[in-house]
Amino acid sequence: MHFGSAKKWLRGGLLALAALQTVASVWQYVFPRSFYDDFPTVRLDPPYNEHLISDVGGLGLALTAMLYFAAWVLDSKVVLSALIGYLIYAATHFTFHIRHFDHFSFLEAVGVGTGLGLEVALALVFLCVGWRVHRAESAATTRTEAVTRRDVSDQEPV
Template sequence: MNSESLRRWLRGGLYTLAALQTFVSLWQYFLPRSFYDNFPTVQLDPPYNEHLVTDVGGLGLALAATLWIAAWLIDTKVALAALTGYLIYAATHFAYHVTNFDNFSLGEALGVGTGLGIEVVLALLLLYTARLLYRAERVTV
C-alpha cells in the first residue's frame, strides 16, 4: 500500500472515529438524562449522575475535536497525538466494561464488549497507519 492510500485510509478512519465520538458526546452533554435512560446498557451501571455524564460528554467532545482536526489536517504528528489520546480513552473504557458485567445478560455483555473492542482495534490500526506514514515522511525528507 502506498503512502497516498495509507493517508486516505487514515483520514477515513479518523473521520469515522470523530463522527462516532461526536454523536455520543453531544448526546451525553446536551441530553444526559436521555443518554442514561436510552443508551443500551447504561442504565445497568450505578445510579444516574447528571454532572458526571455531562462532564464525560464534554471530555468526549474535546476528544472528538482533536480527531476532526487530525482528519482535516491529515498531519501525521497531529494524527498520532489524537489517536494516542483516543486509544487511551477507548482502552480504559473497554477495560472497565469487560470487568463489570454483573447485571448484564450474555447478549448485552457481548454487544458492549464487541462494540468497545472494535473501537480499540480501529484506533490501534489507525495508530499503526499513522506511524507508517510518519516514518515514510521522515525518510523522504
C-alpha cells in the same frame, strides 16, 4: 500500502472515529438524562449523575475535535497524538466495561464487549497506519534535506 492511499485510509479512519465519538458525546453533553435512560446498557451502570455524564460528554467533544482536526490537517504528529488519546480513552472504557458485566445478560455483555473492543481495534489499526505515514514522511524529509545539502555544497563559490 502506498503512501497516498495510506493517508486516505487514515483520514477516513479518523473521520469514522470522530463521527462515532460525536454521536455519543453530543448525546451525553446535551441530553445527559436521555443518555443514561436510553443508551443500551447504561442503565445497568451505577446511579445517574448528571454532572459526571455531562463532563464525560464534554471530554468526548474535546476528543472529537482533536480527531476532526487531525483528519483535516493530516499532519502525522497531530494524527498520532489524536489517535494515542483516543486509544487510551477507548482502552480504559473497554476495560471498565468488561470488568463490570455483573448485571448484563449474555447478549448485552457480548454487544458491549464487541462494540467497545472494535473501537480499540480500530484505534490500533489507524495508529499503525499513522505511524507508517509518519515514518514515510520523516524519511522523505531526511532525503530532501540530504539532497538540498548536497546541491548547496556542489555550488561553486562566487
